[in-house]
Amino acid sequence: MTARLRWRKFVSNFMLTLTGVCAFVSVAVLFFILGYLVFNGGTSINWAFFTQLPKPVGEVGGGMANAIVGSAKLLLLASLFGVPIGFLGGIYLAEFSGAKIASVVRYAADLLNGVPSIVIGIFAYSMVVLPFKHFSTFAGAFALGLMMIPITLRSTEEFLNGVPRMLREGAMALGASKWKTIATVIVPAAYRGILTAILLALARVAGETAPLLFTAFGNRFWSQGWNQPTASLPVMIFTYAVAPYEDWHRQAWAAGLVLLGLILIINILARTILSRGIAVPRS
Amino acid sequence: MKRTALLLAAVFVFSAFVIAAQSALLINGAGASFPYPIYAKWFDIYHQKNANLQFNYQSVGSGAGIKQVTEGTVDFGATDGPMNDEQMKAYQGKRGSAILHFPTVLGAAVPTYNVPGVTGTLNFTPEALAGIFLGKITKWNDPAITGANKGVNLPANDIVVVHRSDGSGTTYIWTDYLSKVSEEWKNKVSRSTSVNWPVGLGGKGNEGVTGLIKQTPNSVGYVELIYAAQNNIPYGTVKNSAGTFVKADLASVSAAAAGAAKDMPADFRVSITNAPGKTAYPISSFTWLLIPAKIQDAGKRDAIKGFMKWMLTDGQAYAEPLSYAKLPKEVAAKEMKAVNDIQ
Amino acid sequence: MPSAGPVAGSRSFLSKLREGDEIARLITFVFAASVVLITVLLVYELWINSVLPRQKFGLHFFVTQVWDPVMDDYGALPFVYGTLVTSAVALLIAVPLGIGASIFLAELAPARVSDTLQFFIDLLAAVPSVIYGLLGVFIVVPLMREVIYPALNKPLGFLPIFKGPSYGVGFLTAGIVLAIMVIPYIISVSREVLLSVPRDQREAALALGSTRWESTWKVVVPFAKTGIMGSIFLALARALGETMAVTMVIGNTPKIAASLFAPGYSIAAVIANEFTEATGDLYLQALIELGLVLFLLTFILNGLARLLIILTTQKGSGVSNA
DSSP, X not given: OOHHHHHHHHHHHHHHHHXXXXXXXXXXXXXXXXXXXXXXXXXXXXXXXXXXXXXOTTSOOOOOHHHHHHHHHHHHHHHHHHHHHHHHHHHIIIIIOOHHHHHHHHHXXXXXXXXXXXXXXXXXXXXXXXXXXXXXXXXXXXXXXXXXXXXXXXXXXXXXXXXXXXXXXXXXXXXXXXXXHIIIIIHHHHHHHHHHHHHHHHHHHHTOOHHHHTTTOOOSSOOOTTTSOOOOHHHHHHHXXXXXXXXXXXXXXXXXXXXXXXXXXXHHHHHHHTOOSOOOOOO | OHHHHHHHHHHHHHHHHOOOOOOOEEEEEEEOXXXXXXXXXHHHHHHHHOTTEEEEEEEOOHHHHHHHHHHTSSSEEEESSOOOHHHHHHHHHHHSSOEEEEEEEEEEEEEEEEOTTOOSOOEEOHHHHHHHHHTOOOBTTOHHHHTXXXXXXXXXXXXXXXXXXXXXXXXXXXXXXXXXXXXXXXXXXXXXXXXXXXXXXXXXXXXXXXXXXXXXXXXXXXXXXXXXXXXXXXXXXXEOTTSOEEOOSHHHHHHHHHHHHHTOOTTOOOOOTTOSSTTOOSSEXXXXXXXXXXXXXXXXXXXXXXXXXXXXXXXXXXXXXXXXXXOOHHHHHHHHHHHTTOO | OOOOOTTTTOOOHHHHHHHTHHHHHHHHXXXXXXXXXXXXXXXXXXXXXXXXXXXXXXXXXXXXOOEETTTTEEOOHHHHHHHHHHHHHHHHHHHHHHHHHHHIIIXXXXXXXXXXXXXXXXXXXXXXXXXXXXXXXXIIHHHIIIIIHHHHHHHHTTSGGGOSOOOSOSHHHHHHHHHHHHHHHHHHHHHHHHHTSOHHHHHHXXXXXXXXXXXXXXXXXXXXXXXXXXXXXXXXXXXXXXXHHHHHHSOOOOOOOSOTXXXXXXXXXXXXXXXXTXXXXXXXXXXXXXXHHHHHHHHHHHHHHHHHHHHHOOTTSSOOOO
16 A cells, blocks of 8 residues: 555545534534523423413413414415425426526525515515504515525525436436426425425524514414414514513523424424435435 | 325314404504513403403514504504604604503613622712713722722722613613713713613623623623512612612612602603602603504404503502502502593 | 427427426416515615615715714614624634535435434524524623633734634624524535435546545535535525524624624624614614615625636536526
8 A cells, every 4th residue: 555545545534534523513512402402491391381371470380382383373374485486486497497597586596595584574564564554474474485485496496406317318208298207207306305495494484583573473362363463482482581580581491492393393294294206316 | 194194284283273263352562671571461460351352562672662553553552761752743643643651660770780809789870870881981990989889899990881782761761861960971872772882792681781791790781670680680779869879679769750740741751760859769760651542443442441540550569579660649640531531 | 498299399389388388487487586576676675765874874884883873873884894704704614514514424424323413403493593692692602701712812812803802792702603503504405415416426436546535525525516505605694694693692882893702793683683673764774774785795795606606617517506
């Protein structure tokens, strides 16, 4: 073995170990955060937390049932709004469009992604709240949906483009029309990456507070339908965390934990339900 | 199998959204975060007494409260600093009627600090506070501070000033007071929920300020009284206009309000910082509910009027356990009469 | 690409319609166009709602350092500075860590481990920014004061970026918190992209005698370059616009300072802090103009990054997506 080869092997082992360290650090931080949340909020999670409405300060107990349902409603509606736009737009970019249009759309998506969440909230406020003169779940979902679009769009395009040529050509050789190819071959092949991106987008907006302050507003009670203000976990966390009461602080940590739990469930559900499809062979 | 699971999940999800329909009337309010705990308490109790009425109050800040009630997106607002004439005119212009102020409880802003070696209560003169926050008094052993604290060993360290970064009613109270006791402050910085601080770090919310002070030696800042009381944070006394060093508590804050009752303007917009009275705490303030003078919806109007009457009588009993000072009886009586002006 | 048929290209619109391709193209086009429309509408709203300060200050807004709500004098410079510095610090920390971790997860870790860990990393993205802020206050700030500051200031205090006292809060603290927040995006997307690189690329490199690292770094990663860059864009966008967490740890002081330990302010943070309380049209609109400035920043940075991709994309190394 020459010296040069030994050096290259050394570099290889060293760098690969380094990547392991990177992964370890990243994961360690995560587990630390999770642990901190559990430690601080775990004690406040009980059946009451999930079923009762918030109690005013001084009264121990109460829960965030309306905030949990509120967050679920907001996320559902936001997905119904943001995902189709991002997904179908991404298909257009990857399959139909020319380079120039694609560039413009991508740029717009990146810009949208960079807008601070509170500015999105202000935008949604002037578009949906002011004209109708009241806060609503609709408005909150609109703001959150907007935030989901860029990640969904960019990732859909990216992963559709990554589908190997041979799959496309195979389908076309069999006489399938373009949209059939897309629907039955290309999208299923790329579904993994696209699903990841959608879940990432959902996870991100699930924890957003600022856009909801002026759109969904907040509600101490149950929110009926889609047109009333609604409580949500992030806003509750924010309100409770900056309050002077220790009991509320613990509830804020608990709410943070519940929020994570909600995302976990969404993740699991989505992956199991959508687990059909052509898997691209992994290297 | 998978499809049925999906269907079941969908049904479950949707059924969760269909809550048994009630004929409850939802009344929305937005505004100051300082009185949020007591308002939450009041609305909860009132809801228990009147199951068909839901008062939904969100603490988004005094400025937001004023803005939202002016835009008509909420039924009432709440603020720690009274609306100025410009804002009153704007409301009149946008909504076509007047807006009424109703004081609800009293609170105060207190000076908190973290000075190594100092375990007792520090006394602050108006000159000291103004000088510190203007950035002119830079060391803890400055004569302006040591003069009021004989016997306390104050180190020769640089003072780290901490203030609120978010717009807040507490800042309004604090700067209102400083504007009254320092001509330089009034000209240079003036009073508002958000000002151009000459020096200091910004902490978000009372929590942020307290966190910074706890972790930064030689620091000084201001927080709400109830916050300091509930969290056992040491705070200092302030010299009032009568020359006494007063520590903020329910009694001294109420004393500040008592003096104001006599000269209370008809619209209840008054500042009681630096109030006269030997036992008055000088950095106290009312906090107000903003109710439109004309409410179109009869159901909402009656609900709000009913609540106000309850709040001014039975409701006041809930204030002190939460460290808020009650309204002076004369002020409450005046307000009762004013409630009838709501149409 | 017209659909396959006996006489390609000469088919009538109607028959193409029947095959559904034109419909598909139309529908997806509408959605893609709506993205542009929404963005344009947003910019328009920001523009018309920031009329007053633009009239009053003009271009001065970009170079003024004052922010005085009482005297109604506003300037964007300290906030632009803070936004850029904290984002730069965040990326400097998050990009190497993130790419390293994604390489590990995609290339070295067994599939089960990789999937499980990825699952948890995705959860990190769901942690609300308020919680990150609280964690920043309770953990990173003391860490900064007790550990990081002494470690950097004693040996390297002569450098302007490490000079001066530390209050715990400041640019570096905010940058660290932001780094933690954006790492999941980098890891998540990069890992997926790396996983989708065809097996034969790796095998070809290894067959030619390269070490594992060489095949990864010199072949696989460049193949996935655009996807990885995309993840960095996502991370950058997140860092630029992050509101709650930053405001809790940056010190909220609108001043420009060379030292990373000094307290500062960012555009998103000041909007979050003051928007809810801002009364007075000029004040409110000045904050909205700041939102517009942030938009402009994103615009410029994106453009620069795009340029970088165009300049560094070689032929044949993966999909060029500039």
